[in-house]
Amino acid sequence: MFIGRLISTSRATIRSIHISTKLNQAMGIDGNNILAESLKKQGIEYVFGIVGIPVIETSMAFQSVGIKYVGMRNEQAAAYAAQAIGYLTGKPGVCLAVSGPGLLHCIGGMANAQVNCWPLLVIAGSCPEDHEGIGGFQEWLQVESSRLYCKYAVRPPSPKLIPLHVERAVRSACAGRPGVAYLDMPATLLMGEVEEDKVPLDYYTAGPLTLAHPAPELVARAAELLSKAQRPLVVVGKGAAYARAEHAVRALVDSTGIPFLPTPMGKGVVPDESQYCVSTARTQALLQADVILLLGARLNWMLHFGQQPRFAPDVKVIQVDISPEEFHNSIKSEVAVHSDIKPFAEALAQKLASKKFSLQPNNSPWWQALKEKQKKNTEFVEAQANNKSQPLNYYAVFKAVQANIPKDSIIVSEGANTMDIGRGMLLNNQARHRLDAGTFGTMGVGPAFAVAAAMWCRDYAPNKRVVCVEGDSAFGFSGMEIETMFRYKLPVIIIIVNNNGIYSGFDKETMTDIQSSGEIAQCTPPTALTSEVRYEKMMEMFGSSGHLCRTVEEIESAIKAAIQVTDRPSIINILINPQANRKPQTFNWLTESKL
Ligand code: ADP
Ligand code: MG
Numbered sequence: 001m002f003i004g005r006l007i008s009t010s011r012a013t014i015r016s017i018h019i020s021t022k023l024n025q026a027m028g029i030d031g032n033n034i035l036a037e038s039l040k041k042q043g044i045e046y047v048f049g050i051v052g053i054p055v056i057e058t059s060m061a062f063q064s065v066g067i068k069y070v071g072m073r074n075e076q077a078a079a080y081a082a083q084a085i086g087y088l089t090g091k092p093g094v095c096l097a098v099s100g101p102g103l104l105h106c107i108g109g110m111a112n113a114q115v116n117c118w119p120l121l122v123i124a125g126s127c128p129e130d131h132e133g134i135g136g137f138q139e140w141l142q143v144e145s146s147r148l149y150c151k152y153a154v155r156p157p158s159p160k161l162i163p164l165h166v167e168r169a170v171r172s173a174c175a176g177r178p179g180v181a182y183l184d185m186p187a188t189l190l191m192g193e194v195e196e197d198k199v200p201l202d203y204y205t206a207g208p209l210t211l212a213h214p215a216p217e218l219v220a221r222a223a224e225l226l227s228k229a230q231r232p233l234v235v236v237g238k239g240a241a242y243a244r245a246e247h248a249v250r251a252l253v254d255s256t257g258i259p260f261l262p263t264p265m266g267k268g269v270v271p272d273e274s275q276y277c278v279s280t281a282r283t284q285a286l287l288q289a290d291v292i293l294l295l296g297a298r299l300n301w302m303l304h305f306g307q308q309p310r311f312a313p314d315v316k317v318i319q320v321d322i323s324p325e326e327f328h329n330s331i332k333s334e335v336a337v338h339s340d341i342k343p344f345a346e347a348l349a350q351k352l353a354s355k356k357f358s359l360q361p362n363n364s365p366w367w368q369a370l371k372e373k374q375k376k377n378t379e380f381v382e383a384q385a386n387n388k389s390q391p392l393n394y395y396a397v398f399k400a401v402q403a404n405i406p407k408d409s410i411i412v413s414e415g416a417n418t419m420d421i422g423r424g425m426l427l428n429n430q431a432r433h434r435l436d437a438g439t440f441g442t443m444g445v446g447p448a449f450a451v452a453a454a455m456w457c458r459d460y461a462p463n464k465r466v467v468c469v470e471g472d473s474a475f476g477f478s479g480m481e482i483e484t485m486f487r488y489k490l491p492v493i494i495i496i497v498n499n500n501g502i503y504s505g506f507d508k509e510t511m512t513d514i515q516s517s518g519e520i521a522q523c524t525p526p527t528a529l530t531s532e533v534r535y536e537k538m539m540e541m542f543g544s545s546g547h548l549c550r551t552v553e554e555i556e557s558a559i560k561a562a563i564q565v566t567d568r569p570s571i572i573n574i575l576i577n578p579q580a581n582r583k584p585q586t587f588n589w590l591t592e593s594k595l
Pocket of ligand 2: 503
């Protein structure tokens with residue numbers, strides 16, 4: 001009864017707004033509706049946001065034109081979700097925020113999208129123009145604040161110009177190297193009315209761009225270099241995933257038999273389970289390769305800048321990128337090809353197939369050395385993974401997770417050890433099925449990415465699951481998005497690998513001793529979190545229940561139960577050894593100070 005009343009009340013509110021909207025349309029059309037119609041026209045399908053003054057009517061106008069609106073719990077998470085949709089679909093998701101603090105909370109998300117080269121359109125309300133400069137409510141220099149994080153940032157100067165700026169914002173976000181666009185919408189602009197027939201509502205819609213093709217002489221040089229290489233290697237980045245080049249890159253790898261390494265989000269473009277994947281000998285492959293074909297990946301910190309000591313001093317790089325500004329950024333590339341990955345990979349495979357170029361057979365010394373290393377590393381990991389002593393170590397946990405989740409799941413992952421170790425042990429065999437902290441190393445993206453991925457699955461791959469593997473610290477950043485998942489009935493399987501801290505933590509007893517040893521804020525280790533937090537009990541806030549696991553058997557049955565649940569999220573809280581660590585590394589990671 002009560003719920004029925006609530007639904008009819010909220011329907012009545014939406015209806016009355018739509019009716020008043022219609023009345024407005026009889027006389028004219030306001031900024032909210034021009035914005036909604038323009039976004040619809042540009043093919044925008046999803047908006048993630050938080051409403052308040054002055055964008056409540058805006059969100060309803062979006063819904064009334066058939067755009068899906070997902071209300072999040074923090075604008076930062078809304079910006080993360082919208083950019084994940086951009087990466088998954090190639091069309092930007094929109095993040096809608098209120099003025100001042102609302103827009104400022106989006107900034108971290110905007111930077112993350114820009115650094116990852118993902119398309120995103122942020123739209124924020126701002127204070128009425130006639131309140132500017134006299135202390136307006138939530139008044140802030142929003143266009144200026146956004147500019148550093150954007151390819152395009154404007155305030156449309158009049159309602160009539162909204163369609164033009166929406167088109168340009170969407171096109172800017174997607175064209176060339178993808179990135180962020182921002183549209184500032186003062187309350188006066190949103191409510192401003194103009195005569196409908198004076199608004200170019202069916203303003204130009206950019207069609208799909210013709211893919212940038214490689215210069216044939218550069219393809220020939222790349223083929224020449226690869227065929228002469230003793231130790232060739234292909235590196236597949238998330239640019240290849242975004243380019244939807246999986247078929248072409250797979251065909252290239254399969255037809256040449258060159259070993260390949262995916263970057264963290266390049267996983268799945270060519271299956272992790274391909275016989276040519278050398279992730280388990282990553283360090284050695286990078287260190288010894290003499291020719292590297294770099295497909296949609298930057299030689300930044302994630303690839304150790306392409307420099308010594310992680311790469312051979314005389315390594316020759318063939319760099320393929322949609323953005324020529326990226327060429328020769330950290331080392332001089334031998335061949336730099338300005339091209340979309342797909343036509344390049346197709347042209348190269350064709351060139352290498354001609355008899356002139358003979359590649360190394362898979363019993364070459366290079367392959368033998370890699371296989372030997374793979375065997376050694378796999379043995380180490382297997383030994384760890386088979387050690388089921390309690391409290392569990394990471395490897396045992398991930399072995400159980402990998403064995404029990406559906407193989408075509410979209411895996412979202414964040415945390416420190418959780419993400420790093422999970423990268424090797426949780427496999428992807430499809431492109432764009434891995435979302436993680438990315439180039440910017442941002443914590444807090446996980447639950448928001450999972451919301452977006454689950455929305456996408458519902459619409460385009462209804463049987464696919466989203467598995468969100470979180471460190472306990474990482475989960476804390478955006479954990480309240482669990483309510484969003486409940487509201488929209490998104491069956492995300494959240495797995496928290498809980499070690500009571502950042503990098504590592506302490507067991508209950510040790511933590512109690514440490515905290516009673518002096519002034520609490522001086523003696524509590526900055527890396528520690530409360531021991532054995534029952535995150536799974538967050539499910540009880542919604543009248544449901546979660547899973548607490550300490551053993552491999554408990555993990556197995558929790559995942560099996562979670563897979564059966566299709567109308568709400570699940571939380572599986574796995575208490576592991578707080579001091580568990582990763583396999584000793586040949587090279588220190590980035591800085592020398594990793595704990
Ligand atoms: P990773 O993190 O996987 O190493 P990066 O984000 O560093 O990947 O690099 C991705 C690269 O891919 C960027 O330099 C970007 O310009 C490029 N890129 C994006 N889309 C395409 C495309 N369609 N074709 C070619 N390169 C692309
Ligand atoms: Mg932790």
